[in-house]
Amino acid sequence: MLEHKCPSCGRQLGYEGLCWLCRAEKDRREAQAWTAEQIAEKQRNITQNITALDDWKSEETKDLWSLLSYHGAVTPEMQRAALAAGVFDVEQLYWRAPADVGAGLARVLMEADSHDEAGCLMCCLAMQGGDEALSALLELERNPRAWRKKLYADPSIYAECGGWTFDKEGRRRELVFDRCIPLVKGTPGENEPARLMRPREDFCPHCGCRMVDAVILDGRDERLRFLGVDGVITAACCPNCVGFEDGGAFTRFNPRGGGEPLPNDLTLDDYENYLGDEGLAELVNNRFVLAERHVPPFYGAYYEGVSTIGGFANWVQDWQYLECPECGKKMKYAAQIEWDMLFDEYGGEGTLYLEICPDCHIAGLLHQQT
DSSP states (O other): OOEEEEETOOOEEEESOOOOOHHHHHHHHHHOOOOOHEEEEEHHHHHHGGGGGTTTTTTHHHHHIIIIIOOOOOOOOHHHHHHHHHOOGGGGGGOOOOHHHHHHHHHHHHHHHSSSHHHHHHHHHHHHHSSHHHHHHHHHHHSSOOGGGGGSSHHHHHGGGTEEEEEETTOOOOSSSSEEEEEEOOOOOOTOOOEEEEEEEEEOOTTOEEEEEEEEEEEGGGGGGGOOOOEEEEEEEETTTTGGGGEEEEEOOOTSSSSEEEEOOOOOOOOOOOHHHHHHHHHOOOOOOSSSBBOOTTTTSSSOOOOOEEEEEOOOOOOOBEEEEEEEEBOOEEEEGGGGOOOSOOOHHHHHHHEEETTEEEEEEEEEEE
C-alpha cells in the first residue's frame, strides 16, 4: 500500500514529495518563465563553457535543453563554438545550424577514423539538415568508409535522427513537422480537434479488450493544418496489445471520419488482457485537449511529462519510422502520447507514437518502453 500522496495532484506515492509528472511540470514552468535577459545569459554561459555539454548531467546541458525545448533559442555562436571544440554528443544543438557549420561537420566526418565518432557526426549533420548534410551523407551511402562495417545502419538511417531521409538518387523526404503543439488537461468538447482513446464497438480478437480510436486529429483545425490532411486522422488499436506489435498497428483512415484497422502481425488468440475493465475505463475517460498555442519543435523531445502533436519525439529507444503498408515509403512522425499521463490510478509505461502517410491515408501506432 502506497503511504504518501503527491501534494499537487494527489497521486499515490511510495515517497514524500511531488510525483514525477508534477515535478517535471514545475521545472518546465520555471524554465518557460525565463526573461530575455536570463535567456541571453544562459546562451553566453553555454558558449563560453561549451565543453560542459560533454557531461549530460551538467547545468549547461540542462539549460541547453530548456533553451531548445521551451524557447527555441540555440544560437549560431553556440553551434560554432561546439564545432570548434569538437562537441558532438548533443546532436540537437546543431538543429538548422548555418551552412558554414554544416560544411565544418561534413569535413570532420569525412576525416573520421572511428565508427563511434562517425556515428555522432552523422547525427549532428542530420540535425543541421542542409545541403551540406545531404551531400555528405549521400556520398557516404554510395561510397562507405571502413568504419561503416562497425555500424548497424546506413547514413540514410542516420539522417532520420534529424527528421528526414533520402533515397539512392538523393531525393530528400521529410519525416517530421516543424510545428508542434502540446496536449493539456481540460474539458473535451463535442467538436474537440484532438481526442485520445475513444472507445470503439469492436473487440480485439487476441485478448478480448475493447478496441479504441487511440488518436483522433482534425487537420481542418487551424492549429493542426500543418499535418497536411484536410480532414480527420483516426488511428485505431487494441490498447492492451499495441505494445506487442513490433511492426506497428495500422489504420486506413477516412478523412471524413472513422478508420478501419488493418490486419496486424500478432499470431496468438489468447493474449492476456492486462488492462482490464478498470484500466480501460480510466484510459477512455482522460481529459486531454489541444493547447491553444504552438511551441518549439523540441518541446516534447527530452523532458518527460508531455504529449505532443508534431515536432520531434522523445524516443524511448531509437527513432523508428514505420513504412507505409500502402506505398512503402517512410511515414511521418505526427504525435506522441505518454501512457502514464492518461492514468491516475492504473498506471502506464512507455510512449505511444503516431505516424502518418498523408498521401495514402494510413496511420500507424508504435509503442516503445524501456
